[in-house]
């Protein structure tokens with residue numbers, strides 16, 4: 001009988017932290033995170049498998065209400081429009097629609113999704129630089145606000161509207177210097193160099209389109225409310241100018257999205273929870289700028305907001321399991337997880353907060369966290385301070401509700417399911433785990449390639 005040999009591990013002296021204060025104070029990453037809205041992480045993984053996305057319906061609604069309240073207490077006419085590309089799982093969109101949000105879409109595909117979800121055409125804002133003739137036609141027929149991005153689109157919309165003999169409501173997207181660089185000037189018409197006025201004059205003087213709105217979206221993960229104050233002043237200035245020059249009342253100013261969520265950008269010294277401005281701060285900047293711009297009370301435009309990430313990021317968690325631990329050649333500890341950058345696209349931008357989902361010792365060690373892909377870029381965290389995790393242990397990645405469930409790729413492995421914990425604390429599947437069938441559904445294998453002999 002062969003005796004079982006112990007596995008050899010190269011001996012190594014490694015510094016471990018024993019829970020004393022460092023320059024950041026006591027780190028909160030160390031507390032185990034075992035439940036989401038009262039449902040245990042362990043039970044979620046045993047029921048739905050690993051890895052797994054979990055969303056909290058309660059958190060989504062609370063965030064929405066918090067944002068809505070911040071603006072409505074400061075400005076009389078406010079409307080949110082849910083940014084589909086941030087998370088377009090239908091259950092998520094419909095939570096926002098139930099709360100009163102319109103839809104904001106940037107492609108024909110997203111437009112179709114909003115229609116299928118039952119959003120009335122006149123409450124689907126159609127943004128983006130790429131709209132086909134068919135999509136423009138459909139949007140005009142459905143009375144959807146078309147936000148024009150460039151002159152070619154302006155001419156095409158004018159032609160199609162003339163053919164249809166309809167005078168559609170349109171807005172132009174405006175870009176501008178808000179003091180934040182690099183400037184997002186690739187979308188829309190520039191404010192400072194006169195392009196915006198050029199587009200406005202063309203629309204009004206041709207008389208084929210009705211200019212009802214002005215739109216901007218100055219960036220994403222913006223940490224500076226004052227940039228929004230600048231943008232809101234410039235937008236108001238245009239609206240007041242249109243009234244004075246052409247006697248046309250702009251019905252709405254759409255300030256786009258871009259508010260930072262409470263994630264931590266890579267390289268940031270302080271954590272996102274401490275540095276991201278609140279909805280109140282953004283609302284104060286925007287509403288004050290519009291209210292002080294000089295509108296007559298009856299001419300105050302509707303304020304539209306297309307906030308995406310700040311509303312849904314915190315509601316999302318990614319649950320996963322440890323596949324293995326190893327030592328890198330320099331002695332650093334590496335932990336390999338069953339999820340990688342294929343499903344956690346935002347790992348390229350954020351140092352996500354990652355917490356073990358079970359009790360552990362108070363020793364911690366700097367750890368590189370890798371995903372399971374056979375790709376060198378598959379790094380979930382370049383460095384995080386974690387207690388040693390064993391194979392099969394679970395972790396929770398926090399603040400992943402924005403952009404991951406739309407930018408994830410089917411690459412090497414299948415995409416995980418998405419579970420919504422509803423307001424009664426009941427987990428419900430809102431997107432199934434992918435199967436080989438769901439991927440191969442779109443493939444066609446030519447007859448001559450069906451057989452081979454090896």
Ligand SMILES: *Cc1c(COP(=O)(O)O)cnc(C)c1O
Pocket residue numbers: 083085086104106127128217219220221256257258259306307308309310402
């Ligand atoms: C992406 C996008 C949004 C949402 O941006 P967030 O940074 O997620 O808030 C809003 N409006 C437009 C036009 C967009 O392209």
